Amino acid sequence: MLDGPDGCGKSSQARLLMDWLHRQGVATAGFRDPGATVIGEKIREILLSPAHETMTTPTEVLLYMAARVQLWAEHLKPSLEEGKCVVMDRWLSSTCAYQGYAGRFGMDKVIEIAQDALERVWPDLTIILDVDLQTAAQRLKRELDRMERKGDDYHRRVREGFLKLAQDRPGFAVVDARGSVEAVHREIVSLVQKDLAG
Ligand code: TMP
Secondary structure, three states: OEEOOOOOOHHHHHHHHHHHHHHOOOOEEEEEOOOOOHHHHHHHHHHHOOOOOOOOHHHHHHHHHHHHHHHHHHHHHHHHHOOOEEEEEOOHHHHHHHHHHHOOOOHHHHHHHHHHHOOOOOOOOEEEEEOOHHHHHHHOOOOOOOOHHHOHHHHHHHHHHHHHHHHHOOOEEEEEOOOOHHHHHHHHHHHHHHHHHO
């Protein structure tokens, strides 16, 4: 699973990783969170619309979680049961870093809700693509969504939240995402190779 602050390049890296896995002959499926289901994409629109500026952090937690529960039921669980390697673009670690840490809802509370609502909470491997605010801002030269508009302090805390999570939990790796797309891809592949071999 790939995760990290906005502008870290994880969606492009997820695509490259999927291509690499296909070339290795590994049956693969890839999904973005929130999204990938009709319900999830509608929830995503509600979450990211700049018109919804009054949305509270607990509302965000529950909506992200709702989209994720639907994604698990419709796609993730069936894909894992078919023996596929699933590449996720974001997952629970995002709710921990954004709402739990940056939004001060509490990471432990987020994890508790996930444990109640989801059959499986953590992926085998979570790769955090770490990027500083300046590099991220240069990569986000387009109209920003509601989450991206939350300001520098919030996004500084998002990055801190990801790094803290990676330090505190097993199954996490951090990759410096300031490098070239190819260099970051090579590092991701080497982590995945180790995970598949283990
Ligand atoms: P994306 O554009 O990277 O797919 O992510 C959508 C936005 O939603 C991004 O700004 C990160 C944010 N987000 C959260 O705040 N909490 C979450 O649980 C997830 C999955 C995403």
